[in-house]
C-alpha cells in the first residue's frame with residue numbers, strides 16, 4: 001500500500017473536479033441527440049425518473065465506497081470492492097471493469113475532444129467560411145475525419161496534430177496530480193465554461209421566433225414512453241452524463257478524508273451537471289435546429305450520426321447570425337473545455353491503480369499509462385470508417401456502465417449492508433439524506449438496474465454480439481477491436497492477481 005496518498009485540498013476542489021468529469025461532451029452533444037431521437041420533451045420524463053432513482057443514489061454510493069476504500073489505500077474498484085466484501089476472493093476481478101471502462105472510453109473520447117480543438121481553430125479560418133458559404137460543411141467534417149479527401153483536407157495530418165496536442169495536454173494536467181492538476185484546472189475551466197454557455201443561450205434566445213423551437217422541447221410526444229428503448233436510453237444518458245457507474249467518481253472520492261461531507265458535495269456535483277445539461281445543453285442545439293430545419297429534418301439529422309447536430313448543424317445555424325463565426329468559435333471552445341475536464345478523470349483510475357497496487361511513483365505511472373493509451377488511441381483514429389468508434393462506445397460507454405453500476409449497487413446495499421452504508425454516507429455530513437433514500441438505495445436502485453441490464457442484454461446486447469447491424473466488410477475490424485478489448489481486460493485481470501499475490505506474500509512474511 002502506498003504510504004502517503006495525495007488528498008483533496010478543498011471541498012470546492014473536489015466538487016468541481018467531479019462536476020468537471022460529469023460536464024462534458026455528454027451534456028452538449030449526446031444529450032440533445034438522445035432527446036431529439038427519443039421523443040423530445042417526452043425523453044425528459046424517463047430522464048428525470050432515472051436521475052432520481054438511479055443517478056443521484058449512484059453518485060452518493062460511489063462517493064461513499066470510494067472514500068471507504070481510500071481509507072484502506074485503494075483508489076480503484078478491485079481494491080474498493082474487496083474492502084467492501086472481504087470474504088469473497090472473486091469480487092476484485094469484477095472491479096477490473098472500473099479501470100477497463102474508463103480506459104476504453106478515454107481512447108475514443110480524447111479523439112473526439114481533439115476534433116473540437118481542431119474546429120475551434122478552423123472556425124476562425126477562411127476555409128471554414130468557404131465550407132459554410134458553399135453548403136459543404138458536412139464534407140468539411142468527413143474531410144477532417146479522413147473519411148474522404150476533398151478540397152478542405154487531403155490527409156488526416158491536421159486531425160492527427162490536433163489529437164497530439166489534446167492527448168499531451170491531458171497527460172500534462174494529470175501528471176501534476178489531483179490538486180495542482182485536476183482541481184486547479186476545473187476551478188478555472190468550469191466558470192469559464194458556464195460563462196460561454198450562458199452567452200450562447202442568450203444569443204439563441206434572441207433569435208426571432210425561437211419560441212417555436214422551444215415548443216418542441218416542452219411539447220412531449222408521450223407515445224414514445226411505451227418503448228423500453230426510450231427508458232434504456234434515458235438511464236444510459238444519466239449514467240454517462242454523471243460519470244457514475246464506471247469507477248471514475250469512485251477513484252476521485254478515494255482521495256477524500258474520512259470527515260469530508262459526501263451528502264452535500266455529491267448533490268452539488270449532480271446539480272452543477274444538470275444545470276449544464278438541462279439548461280445549457282438542451283437550450284442551444286434543440287430549439288435552434290427546430291426553428292431553422294423543422295422537426296422532421298432535425299430528428300433525421302440527429303438519427304444520422306451522433307456528431308451531425310453539433311459539427312454540421314450548429315455551424316450552419318451560427319452562419320445565419322451576425323458575428324456567427326465568433327459564436328461558432330465559442331461553441332467549439334466550450335465543448336473542448338468541457339471535454340478536457342472529463343477526459344482527465346478517465347485517465348485517473350489507471351494511474352491510481354498502478355500507484356496504489358504496485359507502489360509505482362506518480363511520474364512513472366503517468367508515463368506507462370500515457371504510452372499504453374497513446375498506442376490504443378490509434379484504433380479509433382485509423383479505423384473510424386469501419387465503425388470502430390461506435391463499437392468502443394457500445395462496450396465501454398453503455399454496457400460496462402450498466403453492468404458496473406448494478407454490481408456496485410448490490411455490493412453497497414446488500415453486501416456491505418444498507419445500515420452500515422447509511423452510517424458511512426453520513427460520516428462528516430452536515431445535512432442528512434431524506435430517509436426515503438434508504439429504501440430507494442436498498443430496493444429501487446439495484447433492482448431497477450438489474451431490470452435495465454437484463455432488458456438491455458435481450459434487446460440490444462444479443463444482436464450486437466452477433467454483429468447483426470455490422471456491414472460485412474467491417475466485420476473483421478469489429479472482431480479485431482473486440483479481441484483487443486478482451487486482451488486489455490485480461491491484462492488487467494492478471495495484474496490484479498499479481499498485485500494481490502504480492503500483497504499476500506508481503507503480509508505473510
Ligand code: PFF
Pocket residue numbers: 021022023024025026027102105240241242243244246247248249342343345346
Ligand atoms: N460525463 C462525461 C460527459 O458527459 O461527457 C463523460 C464521462 C466521463 C463518462 C467520465 C464516464 C466517465 F467516467
